[in-house]
Amino acid sequence: MSGPSGTEQGDAADAPPGEERLDAREFGGGLKSYLTGLLLAALLTGLSFLVLDVPFVWGPAVPMALIVLAVAQMGVHLVFFLHVTTGPDDTNNVLALAFGVLVCALVLFGSIWIMDHLARGTMVEAAPAEEVGAPR
């Protein structure tokens, strides 16, 4: 979106998310920002598919490479499509985003960590002694 309508003059110091600010012009106003975003996103997506098909990344590193590319693409979307920047007028939006991302990460990685250990700790066959806390 490019600017509030005439009837609702926005506070220059306090913008809704997704709004392009005047100082965001350096990314190229309007169309240019979306075009850049589209280009970068397409590039990163293409790379992701390539990593899978063409063996130019060392095999065991493929998952990591894919994840890095995905995170980069999410960043591209945030900056060029959602116009989330580090400007002072964006503080509230970025803070909320940071909190949300933190919670996502905690739930995701916490669950993986916990469930991994639970699976090992409750395996009937071969539970390693130090995991179930048996006396050594």
Add this chain to the structure above:
Amino acid sequence: MSVLGKLDWSAIPIDQPIPLAAGGGAIALMLAALGWVTVKGHWPYLWREWITSVDHKRIGVMYVVLALAMLVRGFIDAIMMRTHQALTVGGGSGYLPPEHFNQIFSAHGTIMIFFGAMPFMVGLMNFVVPLQLGVRDVAFPRLNSTAFWLTASGALLVNLSLVLGEFARTGWLPYAPLSERSYSPGVGVDYYLWAVQIGGVGTLMAGINIVTTIVKTRAPGMGYLRMPMFCWTALCASMLIVAAFPILTATLTMLTLDRYLGFHFFTNAAGGSPMMFVNLIWAWGHPEVYILILPAFGVFSEVIATFSGKPLFGYRSMVAATLFITVVSFMVWLHHFFTMGAGANVNAAFGIATSIIAVGTGVKIYNWLFTMYGGRLRFPTPMLWSLGFLFTFIIGGMTGVLLAVPAADFILHNSLFLVAHFHNVIVSGTVFGAIAGYTFWFPKAFGFTLDERWGKRAFWLSLAGFVIVFGALYIAGLEGMTRRLQHVAVAQWGPLLYVSVAGVAVMIAGVAAQITQLVVSIRRRDALRDDTGDPWEGRSLEWATPSPPPAFNFATLPEVGGEEPYWRIKERAIASQQERSASDYEPITMPRRSATGFVTAFFATVIGFAMVWQIWWLAALGLVCAYGAFVAFAWRDENEDTFSAEEVARIERARRGAAA
């Protein structure tokens, strides 16, 4: 399957006298109330002024009314559980058969947490936050109304299970695989799922609303570090709602998919993982306990500062501690299942994190103590509840830290010691806080104070009853008694159970006194009238408007300087006794009343009911109608009412005249 899905005459529990009588009684009571309203011709008034109201103060009051009713409902469950258990000691069989006993402890927890404590807190936030921020309403008034009615819809569904079908027997958190279709084929768990989901969506809406209100609509000059403590805790609790409730929604949706469509998230078969349910539900569950307690901390901060005649000690450390708790509460959830077998490393990490979170709470306790130190103390009822909280909550916090030691938890988990711990923090934290807030802000809402004599009686009886009940349960837990026993086979626990029943009797007296207080106060309202709008010498902006506040809260938005805005305004008013002339006021635009919330909740109830009984066509119909209503409401042009400047001036003058 028939047109009505699984619903037929067998859904009515003819063979079970207790639920039938209770349900019949409740229905009779409701019919009587509805009949009275009809006969008196109050419907138009209720519809116009309350049901379709989008005024945050009205909605806050309705939340509290719902919460009070549900607290009483849950309390009745508690009385039945305690007395039944005591009766089974020494070979007796009590009066609750196992399947019924299990429904009661499940309904008790569900109702108390989701429809008692939560709505109470949300109601207080709704009522107080805009007033304290010095603004005219919450950010999204119509969403606010929708949120309330969805909560009410969930409460309705839970209580419907009393007379139509059954409730879950799986506890307040329906652990899988017990809650899967194969082990719980009835409609009980479905009632739980749909009621909590609908209420949860309402809670999420309320959370979004309050966060936005606090971040984006404060009075001029009301910087973050000038907000009263209650606003801070409301902000943090609402952030927790926004971040935690989606996890609950996700988890319950997975269970719903398992039950309705044969998915295998949490089943024993086909690779499902019941432990994943426990993990996910507590990832919501621990933040939830802080959603319950943080607003109560805010209430205590306001009350203690007011009745010490001092600003809150260590305001900034209080803010920091609250923010700290908000973030860390997402890092401790495993302490609810230390015993499931994640191993020593994981347990140690979460045990340490859990102990650390208690530091934030400790900081707060010291701040309250130092606020009182050297203050000019007064002891009206809200202050008594706060002091009662201070003394008892410390024990609850310390038993929590004890449970946070994995080695100790292996012994105490699922014992009555745990039950005593969480009642210790929830009753003497959240519920005492709720009642403190209720007595503190009641005069703001209605223009007269509550009767002090009955208030003090209610406090002392509740406190004594609480200490007796849960003191006994702590000991029973240490002696090895586990939770949720339908039959008590160990005679040694008998005396403790009898003591706790005695405590319940005292608490009943406390609740009765609390109700009496309300009745007596309404009767004596002329004697208790408060014309100043500030009966307690309050310290924040809500006390700078008349009681009850006009629809627009403030004739002119207050300009804020200093951390305790009210003092400045008060001083300035005294210095310059002049009144503003009518030309100083500007017209005020307020959102017009709207049936959106009520209609939405109506369809939500229909859909929930249809899904419980698997009446697919009705669910589909409800969905289509809901979409239709949504479009119809979205199609309206912005609906607002305007108070003219003269009208504002008139209302304001009348208030000043009364206060003079």
Add this chain to the structure above:
Amino acid sequence: MSAAEAQEDPYVLGRGRGGADAAGEGRGGDDARPSGRGEGGPAPKRTVVGYGFWIYLLSDIILFAGFFAAYAVLSGDLAGGPGPQELFEQRRLALETAALLISSFTCGLAGIAAGRGAMLRTQGWLLVTGLLGAVFLGLEVQEFATLVAEGAGPQRSAFLSAFFALVGLHGLHIAAGLLWAGTMMAQLAVKGFRPAIERRLMCFALFWHALDIVWVGIFTVVYLLGLAG
């Protein structure tokens, strides 16, 4: 408020003073407002609505995080059934991804057009956005139907349950978005540009872009990582 008065006030803490003093002088000149912290009084409605919707989106992303967590934990539990490498098709995935990415772009174009008050272009780009979304949804439905027909439905294994739920939830959001876009287009056509409708457009754009971000997560974690094995 005079400077002397401000000094007497014992409880002014840290930052925020400047804001209060400035706001106290002459109400609400834009330059008197300190940056981004809302101390100049309630924010304009557009900002409030945008922020509220932003908060909703965060909660929605956390909802997805719950399903991602379930998928991550359960994706290895095949119960003897087929795994990702036998089921996922890279060509369809590429098409889906392209459709959604381009629709995110056209959604931005609709926003620009709306900002300039160009009705026809706004409607046109919204239509393109919706059509691309429909293409995506069609491909997804086709995939689901194929899987179910192969006996790899959600009841087959925990892995497939988690897969169908996560990807289906995203699809459900897309479907809701289509319904929303359609309703909004009708509204725009009947009523023209109004503040309320413009705010809805802004929220829709946020919603649609966010869904594309979630899809980045899905095609990486579910599909590509699944295919990588």
